[in-house]
Amino acid sequence: MRDGTRTRARIEAEALRLFAERGIAATSIRDIAGAVGVAEGALYRHFASKDELARTLFMDGYAALARRIQAAGLSGEPFGMIVEKVIRIFCELFDENRPLFSFLLLSQHAFLSEVARDASANVVEAVAEIFRRAMAEGAVAPGDPDLVAAMALGIVAQPATFTVYGRLAGPMSARVPALARAVLLAAGAAAPAPMRAGPAIRVV
Amino acid sequence: MRDGTRTRARIEAEALRLFAERGIAATSIRDIAGAVGVAEGALYRHFASKDELARTLFMDGYAALARRIQAAGLSGEPFGMIVEKVIRIFCELFDENRPLFSFLLLSQHAFLSEVARDASANVVEAVAEIFRRAMAEGAVAPGDPDLVAAMALGIVAQPATFTVYGRLAGPMSARVPALARAVLLAAGAAAPAPMRAGPAIRVV
DNA sequence: TGTACATCAGTGAACGCGCGTTCACTGATGTAC
């Protein structure tokens, strides 16, 4: 028989690209099949439905990010290092696989309610867990970890969204120090390290 | 003839509610007409198409918010006051008209590229303008105003998104001081005022 | 090595459903005289 794993990978790549560009609803099965260069029916050898295809792409990408963030959070390093590491993970994945991140940002509203509330599959939960531990250890001023997690996610995700829309230019990786510094300050972290390079954001 | 303005207002309200709950694509003309209690054809007396209905709702709501933010930015008050005022506008409108905000947050990706790059119609531009002026006046450390605007918007919009999804509870208005403080710190504002009430976010 | 068979990825015409939209019609209400 022919090897289906290559076709499946191409379907996933083209679907991701088209979903990210136009959205799920505006992308038809024929669009995807055409981009891959197969007949419509071929897609149903690999995915039960269009919905399952979109859901699989979202859940896999989202869980992979959550796992990496959780692992960084459990590394035992000081809080400031963890924040920078997590933001670096986010930014480098963004730069490496922009269609995936566009897709995650764009279609989060369709799937987020179905994601398990587990730090190993849920980005929000993984980030909240990091702040919960930091507060318990005194590295961050006490407060609502969910609120601080939301603000931290916003600080990183909104510039990513602006980059997708072309309002910000250049790689996200270049912004890691600025974003990490902003997150530490906004979260009320104890004595954030001074910035090492780049256009300084001076705190008077 | 019968007065059509009442029907039009009801169509707008029900469409907004349904678009916010399910998304535009998952809401049909029949759904909206059914919720209003009119025949499908009635909608076409007030809007040329479903797309025009959705676009009108988005552009009107988005421009109204942008105008209020721009006005606050031009009030001549000190930067710290402006930030708090803008965040209060955002949070109070969120609490008062949650369907509108859910709709704006959810469907921004469909329309944002069509919004004029004018501070009187574009929330992003209005916020960027405030930071541009603050940097020129020395109230904020020099840097990329678009990046700082993105981070500030993220700090406010992400908690709003979490509230829509039920991950954060309670009114956004209650978070105005905490959000304003986070924005000022993250933006590198000169000497932010100490917080007056609520669970303190202590900066060591 | 050669032959027969089973497997299954891929095909593409066809189906039926739900959608946005149309349009001839109704009838309530404002206006002219």
Place this chain on the structure above:
DNA sequence: TGTACATCAGTGAACGCGCGTTCACTGATGTAC
């Protein structure tokens, strides 16, 4: 005040299009002997 007319918001059956999905079929490739 009463009558004729014009206007236009609202009706709802009907239309046609594009969509997701199906399924009988093809043929390339792996396996058994």
